[in-house]
Each structure stands twice: as C-alpha cells, then as structure tokens.
Amino acid sequence: MNVMVFDIETVPDVEGGRRVYGLEGLSDADTAQAMYQLRMAKTGGDFLAHHLHRIVAISVVFRSGDQLKVWSLGDLDSDERDLLRRFFDGLERYTPTLVSWNGGGFDLPVIHYRALRHGLPAPRYWDVGDDQREFRFNNYLNRFHWLHTDLMDVLSGYQARAVAPLDEVATLLGLPGKMGMSGAKVWDAYQAGNLAGIRDYCETDVLNTYLVYLRFEYLRGHLGAEGYAAEQTRVRETLAAAEEPHLREFLAAWPEDAASA
Template identity: 75%
Template sequence: MNVMVFDIETVPDVASGRRLYDLGELSDADTAQAMFQLRMAKTGGDFLPHHLQRIVAISIVFRSRESVRVWSLGEETADEAELITRFFDGVGRYTPTLVSWNGSGFDLPVLHYRALLHGIAAPRYWEIGDDDREFRYSNYISRFHWRHIDLMDVLAGYQPRASAPLDEVATMLGLPGKMGMSGARVWDAFQGGDLSGIRNYCETDVLNTYLVYLRFEHLRGHLDATGYADEQARLRALLGEAEAPHLREFIDAWNAHGA
C-alpha cells in the first residue's frame, strides 16, 4: 500500500484580496496587512479564510512497498498551479492513503479552492464510487473513511474541543516537533525570498506527521512492535544518508530525544 503524508504552507492571496476588497495598487505587504485587518474586524482574529490562502510549498513523505522518501513538490521557482497539479497527479497515479495533521480542516479545503481557481482536474481524488465502486465506502472526501487519515481529527475522536497541535503531540512523543520556523512566520519568510527555508520547514513538519502516523498504525494494530521499529529504522536510514542540513538537524534532534 502507498502512503502519502502531506503538508502545505501558505501565504495571503494578495491578488484575490485586491479584487475582493478593491484595494487598488497597494503593495503586496500593504494588501496583506489590509486583509489581516479586515479579517480581524470581522472575526476577531487575523487568520485568513481558506480561499484566500495561496500555496507556496507542499511537502511529502511517500512510503511505497519498496522505499520511503521525503521531498517538496516542484522546484522553488514552481508556481502554485504546478505544485497543486503535481499533488493531485500523485494521487491519480498511486491512489495512496493520504495522511495529514488537520488536513480535513485546512490543507485539503485550501487545495480544493486553489485547484478550482487554477482549473486543475483531479478525477481520482474526487471519486466517490460512481466510476469505481471500491471508492463507494472508502474515498478521500468522506470524513469517516480511511483513504484520507487526518490524524488530528481521528485522535481527537472527531471532537474539535479535543484537538491538539502537531508540535505539542510530536514533542510529547519525544519527536523533534517544530524546527526553525512556524506557520506564523511563513509570510515574513516569503516576503524575504526565503522559499528554501519555507520548504525545509514544511518537510520537517511532514516528517513529524509521518512519525506520529507510524505510532498510530501501531496503536490500531496495523504495525506490531517489530514492524513499528522496522519502519522507524527505515526512516532513520534515509535521514542518516541525507545531505540537506535541515534533515540532518531533524534526525539529530530525533536521536537526542531517543523516541
């Protein structure tokens, strides 16, 4: 079975903000600030709605029968449409189990709106059993099916009041947790041209998610103790051979915590 753990990073969609709020020729920074202020006035918080989030990074841990890999989709120069196309092409090609942390509440709705904006078709992802009967009782869209496992949602028993942040759960389990950045700092990093830093941060987040997923698979009996240890060892071997500094830092932190 193919497993595709994913995470996205976003910034304000200033182009849509200008159109929606008639902001004229304001700079990107001023447009975003206006969007935050308008959101604050409406809701009391400045977190922008899903349809006004522009995707700048999508990172993946992919576990196939043969191997495990971690990477960010596309080149740093790739535009949003290319990133989203690559994501849904992967779903169409491999029909993986998707795994996320708060993917149902954030990542997937953002991907839906942005795919709609760019006109990106994803028939395999949207299949609910009309053309493939196997998807009737297990598809990516239904909250309670298993083709997409939102770990935050599942572990909270589908109760929003019981939800927990990935960083806290990862740290509780002895995993590295957040490293080098946070979602709140992505916009500043993007304005400073640090796409590499954003992608690196996204990759460490998706590694945390994958390791929580392995613990969950052990929890529900899909991995016995030996299988769980083997999967951890497989990932340690991958990261141990990595040259990228952020991956080296991740495994060093993981080893230091002894999880």
C-alpha cells in the same frame, strides 16, 4: 500500500484579496496587512479564510514498497498551479492513503479552492464511487473514511475541543517538533525571499506527522512491535543518507529511544 503524508504552507493571496476587497493600488505587503485587518474586524482573529490563502509549498513523505522519500513538490521556480498538478498527479498514479495533521480542516479545503481557482481536474481525488466502485466505501472526501487519514481529527475523536497542535503531540512522543520556523512566520519568510527555508520547514512537519502516523498504526495493530521499529529505522536510515542539512538536523534532534514500542 502507498502512503503519502502531506502538508502545505501558504501566504496571503494578495491578488485575490485585491479583487475581493477592492484593494487595487496597494503593495503586496500593504494588501496582506489590509486583509489581516479586515479578517480581524470580522472574526476577532487574523487567520485568513481558506479561499484567500495561496500555496507556496507542498511537502510529502511517500512510502511505497521498500522506498521512503521526503521532498517538496516542484522546485523554487514552481508556481502554485504546478505544485497542485504534481500533488494530484501523484494521487492519480498511486492512489495513496493520504495522511495529514488537520488536513481536513485546513490543507484540503485550501487545495480545493486553489484547484478551483486554477481549473485543475482531479477525477480520482473527487471520486466517491461514480467511477471506482470501491470508492463508495473509502474515498478522499468522507471525513470518516481512511483514504485520507487526518490524524488530528481522528485522535481528537472528531471533537473540536480535544484537538491538539502537531508540535506538542510530536514533542510528547520525543520527536523534534517544530524546527526553525512556524506557520505564523511563513509570510515574513516569503517576503524575505526565503522560499527554500519554508520548504525545509514544511518537510520537517511532514516528518513529524509521518512518525506520529507510524505510532498510530502501531496502536491500530497494523504494525507489530518489530514492524514499528523497522519503519522507524527506515526513516533514520533515509535521513542519515540525506544531503540536506535540515533533514540531518531533524535526525540529530530525534533521540534513539523516542516513542519506542
């Protein structure tokens, strides 16, 4: 089975904000500030509506056969369309089980709007059985199917009042949790030109999510104690062999006895 854990990082879509709210003539920073203020006036909070986010990073943990890989799609020069194209190309090629934390509530709706914005076809992603018969019973769009497993949704029993943040769940399991940044700081980091730091942060988030997913697979009986330990070892070995400092820092912050079976 192919498994792809994913996470996105976003910034305000200032171009879209100018169009929607008539904010022509303002700088990017002032446009974003106006968007936050308008959202606050409408909802009491400043978290922007899904269609007004722009994706600047998509990071994945990909598990296939004997391979495990952690990376961010594209490179520092990739635009949003290229990131999305690479994401959907992976689905078309491998049909992986998608795994996320709040992907159904945030990441995928944002991806939908941005794919619509860029006109990106993704027939396998949108298929609910019209092309592939088996997709009637397991597809990416149905909330209660497993082809996209939103861990936050499933573990909360699909109850909004029971949801928990990834950082706290990861910390409960002895995992590193958030490292170096948070979603609230992404816009500031982006304005400062620190896209590399945003991508690094996103990669540590998908690592946390993947390790929670392994624990969940153990609970489901899909991994026995030995298999669960072997998968954790595979992650440790992958991180130990990595050249990227943030991946080695993640390994150093992950105790050997964390979340043992």
